[in-house]
Amino acid sequence: MLELRAATKTYDDGHPVHALRETSLTVEEGDYVAITGASGSGKSTLLNLLGLLDVPTTGSYRVLGLPAHELAESHRGAVRGQVFGFIFQNFHLLNGRSALENVELGMLYGPYNRRERRRRAWETVERLGLAHRALADPRRMSGGERQRVAVARAVAGRPRVLFCDEPTGNLDSANTATVLDTLRGLNEEGLTVVVVTHDPGVAAEGRRRIEVSDGTVTEVEVPA
Amino acid sequence: MSPSRFRGVDFLHESMIAVVRHPGRSLLTAVGTVLSAAAFVCTLGLSSTLDHQVSSSFDVRRATEVLVRPEQASLDPAWQDGTALARLTGLHGVVAAGARLSLDGDRTVQRSSRAGDTEIRTRIIGADSGALRVMSPSLTAGRYFDGFIPGQAERVVMLPRSLARELGITRTQVAVFIGAESYTVIGIYDDVARRPEALQAILMPLLSAEELRQPGGEDTRDVVIETQPGAAQLIGGQAALAMLPTEPQALRAVAPPDPRLLRQEIEGNVARSSLLISVIALVIGAVSIANATTAGIAARTQEIGLRRAVGARRRHVFVQLLGETTTLGLLGGVLGAFLGVCLTLGISLANRWVPVIDLRTALLASGICAGAGLLAGFVPAIRALRIQPVAALQR
Ligand SMILES: Nc1ncnc2c1ncn2[C@@H]1O[C@H](COP(=O)(O)OP(=O)(O)OP(=O)(O)O)[C@@H](O)[C@H]1O
Numbered sequence: 001m002l003e004l005r006a007a008t009k010t011y012d013d014g015h016p017v018h019a020l021r022e023t024s025l026t027v028e029e030g031d032y033v034a035i036t037g038a039s040g041s042g043k044s045t046l047l048n049l050l051g052l053l054d055v056p057t058t059g060s061y062r063v064l065g066l067p068a069h070e071l072a073e074s075h076r077g078a079v080r081g082q083v084f085g086f087i088f089q090n091f092h093l094l095n096g097r098s099a100l101e102n103v104e105l106g107m108l109y110g111p112y113n114r115r116e117r118r119r120r121a122w123e124t125v126e127r128l129g130l131a132h133r134a135l136a137d138p139r140r141m142s143g144g145e146r147q148r149v150a151v152a153r154a155v156a157g158r159p160r161v162l163f164c165d166e167p168t169g170n171l172d173s174a175n176t177a178t179v180l181d182t183l184r185g186l187n188e189e190g191l192t193v194v195v196v197t198h199d200p201g202v203a204a205e206g207r208r209r210i211e212v213s214d215g216t217v218t219e220v221e222v223p224a
Numbered sequence: 225m226s227p228s229r230f231r232g233v234d235f236l237h238e239s240m241i242a243v244v245r246h247p248g249r250s251l252l253t254a255v256g257t258v259l260s261a262a263a264f265v266c267t268l269g270l271s272s273t274l275d276h277q278v279s280s281s282f283d284v285r286r287a288t289e290v291l292v293r294p295e296q297a298s299l300d301p302a303w304q305d306g307t308a309l310a311r312l313t314g315l316h317g318v319v320a321a322g323a324r325l326s327l328d329g330d331r332t333v334q335r336s337s338r339a340g341d342t343e344i345r346t347r348i349i350g351a352d353s354g355a356l357r358v359m360s361p362s363l364t365a366g367r368y369f370d371g372f373i374p375g376q377a378e379r380v381v382m383l384p385r386s387l388a389r390e391l392g393i394t395r396t397q398v399a400v401f402i403g404a405e406s407y408t409v410i411g412i413y414d415d416v417a418r419r420p421e422a423l424q425a426i427l428m429p430l431l432s433a434e435e436l437r438q439p440g441g442e443d444t445r446d447v448v449i450e451t452q453p454g455a456a457q458l459i460g461g462q463a464a465l466a467m468l469p470t471e472p473q474a475l476r477a478v479a480p481p482d483p484r485l486l487r488q489e490i491e492g493n494v495a496r497s498s499l500l501i502s503v504i505a506l507v508i509g510a511v512s513i514a515n516a517t518t519a520g521i522a523a524r525t526q527e528i529g530l531r532r533a534v535g536a537r538r539r540h541v542f543v544q545l546l547g548e549t550t551t552l553g554l555l556g557g558v559l560g561a562f563l564g565v566c567l568t569l570g571i572s573l574a575n576r577w578v579p580v581i582d583l584r585t586a587l588l589a590s591g592i593c594a595g596a597g598l599l600a601g602f603v604p605a606i607r608a609l610r611i612q613p614v615a616a617l618q619r
């Protein structure tokens with residue numbers, strides 16, 4: 001489903017930083033992949049390439065068989081919006097909009113009209129146990145609630161791949177458990193999940209384990 | 225998978241939300257347009273109010289007045305005789321007309337012929353009954369001197385109240401002496417409808433004034449005409465020919481400037497200067513929107529990155545920012561226009577003027593501000609094109 005071939009990423013401002021050395025990685029439909037590694041090792045860089053948020057310096061990338069590195073930006077945008085879902089490290093909810101509106105925003109540029117977006121947003125918010133907070137402003141929500149809004153925004157449009165960067169980074173253990181349950185449930189329904197994490201407990205959820213160290217990617221065998 | 229789209233209703237909704245859910249940010253951004261729209265509506269409103277004030281207080285009586293004078297003082301006085309005046313009053317648009325004779329120099333006037341009594345020096349104007357009617361002195365006592373036997377020089381005068389007071393005269397039917405001759409005061413007046421010089425002179429019948437002429441004196445003769453409203457210009461053009469068909473160029477008719485022309489001139493001047501003020505204010509308003517929104521882009525990098533991450537194309541972000549600044553400009557314009565109307569009303573009421581506001585200027589101000597907002601949006605929108613979706617992930 002996702003196929004990265006001999007990709008590298010070099011940031012060059014002044015002197016070059018090899019954030020990602022030559023990497024090949026394939027993610028199959030329904031996979032649950034955990035990416036771990038030290039801070040600054042290149043985990044977010046790898047996730048950005050996989051999520052079409054950034055382009056590799058060299059190498060190629062195919063999504064659903066499409067040559068993503070050759071696609072026009074408009075198509076890449078459509079893939080991001082309709083095939084992928086993102087949960088960001090710091091939630092990135094918009095203030096001044098209710099939780100429900102934040103969830104709807106995830107589908108704004110997709111194929112659904114307003115009524116359909118609202119229906120799906122409600123459904124997802126209810127499913128994540130947020131119905132009572134649906135009209136609240138994110139500024140007045142707890143960290144756990146905000147994280148669940150971020151999850152709802154990522155999955156309400158029924159993406160096929162979910163990318164998460166430290167989805168539990170700011171949560172206590174109870175909220176972490178809720179988020180992990182949600183991710184596991186979605187994965188069992190067929191959603192492909194790619195999670196970047198520091199937390200060994202979160203990493204243990206993955207059925208595949210990718211270790212990034214100083215820009216080098218290695219797959220670690222997970223005992224069954 | 226369909227291409228990313230940004231529907232019209234969604235565009236409007238997003239623009240609206242971005243503006244109304246951040247009232248503080250919006251107000252700061254739009255304050256320039258609020259002020260400029262207020263200035264625009266207020267200056268135009270005040271200028272039309274003032275203009276209305278000017279034209280309603282414009283002397284409507286002066287606008288119905290024509291004065292005919294000979295080009296040469298030596299012209300035969302027959303030019304203002306009864307038949308000439310009859311031809312003149314026959315013109316359509318003439319209400320009244322009459323001959324006058326203003327004696328050269330000031331004459332001494334006294335209460336009695338005794339030496340040492342209060343004496344004043346003043347001009348003397350002789351007027352026939354037509355001229356008296358044209359001047360229309362407002363009487364405070366007594367009556368006009370028309371109705372006497374025509375052709376006879378009655379020894380009567382009318383005094384302006386200021387002169388009467390100087391002479392110590394408070395009632396009519398008393399005598400005054402002009403030189404050695406005695407005249408009866410038959411009327412006292414405090415204002416005239418036309419020819420204000422009559423407020424500084426003694427009025428007497430034309431024939432009586434003829435008797436007071438002195439050899440070698442440069443007396444002036446004229447004919448005053450009252451016209452129907454708006455006919456002064458027309459009569460001014462016809463009077464000379466009507467009075468002296470054989471030699472019209474010997475006479476000169478003076479009509480006051482057309483009040484409508486005068487008004488247009490005032491209007492033009494005021495409108496030009498207020499328009500200039502408003503245009504300057506608008507430019508400042510547009511620059512302030514561009515400035516504040518561009519400054520706000522830095523704070524919104526993550527939001528824009530997020531939009532790109534959930535599928536927005538560059539052009540979607542671009543039009544959204546234009547939509548936001550246009551909405552801001554429009555709302556700022558509407559608010560400012562409202563303030564401008566209120567300000568005009570307030571200033572007018574405080575000055576007891578009748579407010580005259582063309583509401584189209586309020587619409588125009590709102591429209592122009594929306595346009596200024598649209599233009600101003602290009603700066604931040606172009607800036608935002610550079611923001612990559614990866615920005616959403618950065619802290
Ligand atoms: N935009 C950029 N420009 C220059 N260097 C960058 C940029 N983004 C990341 N880097 C560098 O690339 C390297 C990898 O960064 P990356 O964000 O992928 O690390 P990470 O593993 O996600 O770290 P963390 O666990 O702290 O999030 C780091 O050395 C970082 O400084």
Ligand SMILES: [Mg+2]
Binds near residue numbers: 165
């Ligand atoms: Mg990271």
